[in-house]
Every structure is written in C-alpha cells, then in structure tokens.
Amino acid sequence: MKIGEIAVITHNTQTSEDFIKSICKKIDVKNGIVSFGRFDANDQLGLHLYGISLDKEDKNVSWDLISRKMLAYIIFFDWENFSSLETINPILDKFSNNVTAPIIIVANVKDMDQPPIPKSFFINKGIAFSANCRFLFGQAEQPESARKIMVLITNMLLEKVAG
Amino acid sequence: MIYVIHAAFLHKSKIFDPPINRDFQLVRKSIFYFLNGYRGEQLLKKKVFFMYDKNECSLRPAEKVNILWKLFKDEKVGDLVDSFDTRGVIGLQNFLWETAAEFGVICRGKNFSSNEITRKMTSTSKYQEKQGCTERAYYCKGTQCILSNPECARKKIKEQVNIIAESMQEYIRIERNKENF
Incomplete structure (x- = not known):
C-alpha cells in the first residue's frame, strides 16, 4: 500500500484535530505533540495526516528531517487572531527555504459562507505565493472546505509533475 | 582590497x-x-549595480501573509514601504502587482488590462518633473533608482503600491456585488 504523509501545522491543537476529523472522520492516535488520522482511499492508497500544534511544539522537533518525507504541508492560522499568524511565521520562513513539497497556508475563518474576500479569488487555485506555496481561506471543521484544500494539494502535485 | x-x-x-x-x-x-x-x-x-533580480527580491511567505492581512483588513499597504529594506520594497511591489493582475483577470476576465491600474498612477515624466529630476525617463524605475536615490524611489513605489492596493479592493467590491446579485 502506498502512503502519502501530510503535515497539518496549526497554532493550536483544536484546529489541527478539526481538520483531520474533516478528512479522516476520527483521530487515531493523539499525544502531547501530534494528532494522527488515516484516510484509506482503497487498499492500494492511503493518506496519513499528522497534526502538529505549534503551541505545544517541542523545540527539538527536527523539522529538517520530517520535512523531507512529507507529501505536502497545510499550515493553519486564525484569520481573526493576529497572534496566531505570528506563531506560524517562523515555521513559514523555515519551510520556504528548505521545503520543495506543496505548502498551503490556510487562514481559518469561522464561516466559509462569508469569507473576507469573495471565494472566486482563491477557491480554485489559492493566491499564489510561489510555485510551491499558496494561500487561501478555509474552515478547518468543514469537510467541504477540507476537501477543497486536498484538491488543491493534488493539483499542485500534478502541476509539479507536468512542469 | x-x-x-x-x-x-x-x-x-x-x-x-x-x-x-x-x-x-x-x-x-x-x-x-x-x-x-x-x-x-x-x-x-x-545594469551592473542598479538592478535587482526579480527572484532575488521575492518576499518570504510570512511577509506575504502579512501584506494580505493588511490588504484584506482595509489597512494602508503603502505604509509597509517604510518598514521594508530595499529588497523588501521591490518584493512588495512585485507581489502586489502579480496578485492584482490575478485578481483583475478573475474579476474582468478577458477584458482585464493592466492599463486600468497603471493609468491611475502618476506618469514617469510628471513624477520626474515634480521631483526636479533631470535623469532620463528609463532610470525612473523603482527597481533602479532605489539604490542610487532611495528616498525618491520609495516615495514613488509607495504611491504605486497604494494605487495597486486600491485597485485590488475595487476588484473585491465588484466580485462581492456579483456574488450578492
């Protein structure tokens, strides 16, 4: 079975767990630092989602080792909470230099029916930051929004192959 | 030595x-x-001293998120020019310009032209005249003069960045009206 691993990095545990539950239905394993969820597409293909919360991050986490193995990164912050953006900034900077896998920065909003800007500006491709980094609005606990993020990751991976 | x-x-x-x-x-x-x-x-x-390569000036993702934060919260993006170093200023202008073009295409489709943004900007000749600058017109690029005459170039870029940001906010308003229609 082929397994793709995706890191879901958030400013708090709740957001990463909400997102993993939106995709995998349940959290399989949970410890102080990491939440883990599994999505099996069929007996040949699976996705493993690792939720890593930065508020509990062990400063000794070897990002340089972890980052090479991941299929993609989803980094959440709370749009209405500027300090959550400041929490993820160092990790964004670290990844922008070391990571070639797709990075999706998601501004988590309370209601995706009323995002800060019209959906047409970000819903399909996100706002491009670079070839492997996009920004969009999303709602961690909403399955439809989570699916859009997964579709965007797939598209970015396909673009990499095609490019 | x-x-x-x-x-x-x-x-x-x-x-x-x-x-x-x-x-x-x-x-x-x-x-x-x-x-x-x-x-x-x-x-x-x-162009051995005065041109920064576009990729060289690319902003970090964290900086880009901060710009979008200000932009979508209706804050003055132009004020960021004062807080960035030279590369950052050029990066800010490039990033906003690219994003504005993307927004313009989404909003206007095939009818989008970058002229609808640039025509709101002060022309190079007028700007040079206002500043009492006697250099040739093609030197008056933010990306060139930013090293030889940073104060003047920053002023010009700030004005342009504010206009690009206003255009983006206009696209957002138009698109929001379409969604509500």
Whole structure:
C-alpha cells in the first residue's frame, strides 16, 4: 500500500484535530505533540495526516528531517487572531527555504459562507505565493472546505509533475 | 582590497550606494566594466549595480501573509514601504502587482488590462518633473533608482503600491456585488 504523509501545522491543537476529523472522520492516535488520522482511499492508497500544534511544539522537533518525507504541508492560522499568524511565521520562513513539497497556508475563518474576500479569488487555485506555496481561506471543521484544500494539494502535485 | 576601494569610489561619486550582501559575481562584473573604462551612465546601462533580480527580491511567505492581512483588513499597504529594506520594497511591489493582475483577470476576465491600474498612477515624466529630476525617463524605475536615490524611489513605489492596493479592493467590491446579485 502506498502512503502519502501530510503535515497539518496549526497554532493550536483544536484546529489541527478539526481538520483531520474533516478528512479522516476520527483521530487515531493523539499525544502531547501530534494528532494522527488515516484516510484509506482503497487498499492500494492511503493518506496519513499528522497534526502538529505549534503551541505545544517541542523545540527539538527536527523539522529538517520530517520535512523531507512529507507529501505536502497545510499550515493553519486564525484569520481573526493576529497572534496566531505570528506563531506560524517562523515555521513559514523555515519551510520556504528548505521545503520543495506543496505548502498551503490556510487562514481559518469561522464561516466559509462569508469569507473576507469573495471565494472566486482563491477557491480554485489559492493566491499564489510561489510555485510551491499558496494561500487561501478555509474552515478547518468543514469537510467541504477540507476537501477543497486536498484538491488543491493534488493539483499542485500534478502541476509539479507536468512542469 | 580592490573591492573596498572600488566601492568607496563609487559611493563617493554618488553613483553607487553599496547594498549589503550583494552578489559576489555582480561585484566582479562591475569591476570588470569599471576597469575597462565604463563610468557613470555607462555603468547604469550595463545594469551592473542598479538592478535587482526579480527572484532575488521575492518576499518570504510570512511577509506575504502579512501584506494580505493588511490588504484584506482595509489597512494602508503603502505604509509597509517604510518598514521594508530595499529588497523588501521591490518584493512588495512585485507581489502586489502579480496578485492584482490575478485578481483583475478573475474579476474582468478577458477584458482585464493592466492599463486600468497603471493609468491611475502618476506618469514617469510628471513624477520626474515634480521631483526636479533631470535623469532620463528609463532610470525612473523603482527597481533602479532605489539604490542610487532611495528616498525618491520609495516615495514613488509607495504611491504605486497604494494605487495597486486600491485597485485590488475595487476588484473585491465588484466580485462581492456579483456574488450578492
């Protein structure tokens, strides 16, 4: 079975767990630092989602080792909470230099029916930051929004192959 | 040693404000032209000192998120020009311009033209006249003059950044009206 691993990095545990539950239905394993969820597409293909919360991050986490193995990164912050953006900034900077896998920065909003800007500006491709980094609005606990993020990751991976 | 003398000379002659961490190859290239008798405007034409490469000025993702935060919260994005270093200022202008073009295409489709943004900006000749600048028009690019005359270039970029941001906010308003319609 082929397994793709995706890191879901958030400013708090709740957001990463909400997102993993939106995709995998349940959290399989949970410890102080990491939440883990599994999505099996069929007996040949699976996705493993690792939720890593930065508020509990062990400063000794070897990002340089972890980052090479991941299929993609989803980094959440709370749009209405500027300090959550400041929490993820160092990790964004670290990844922008070391990571070639797709990075999706998601501004988590309370209601995706009323995002800060019209959906047409970000819903399909996100706002491009670079070839492997996009920004969009999303709602961690909403399955439809989570699916859009997964579709965007797939598209970015396909673009990499095609490019 | 020769690099230091060379840089000091150029600095004194006001044609080169030595930036930090310049590419070593660029310095070598500049020395080559300098030793071969190129001076002043000729050096400018060779673009050995005054042009930053676009990729060189790319902002970090964290900075881009901060810009979008300000933009979508209706704050003045132009004020960021004062807080960025030279590369950051060029990166800010590039990022906003690219994103505005993307927004424009989504909003207007095939009818989008970058002219609808640039026509709101002060023309180069008018800007130069206002500043009492006698340089040729093509020097008046934020990305070129930012090193030789940073104050003037920053002022110009700030004005342009505010206009680009206003255009983006206009696209957002138009698109929101479409969604509500």
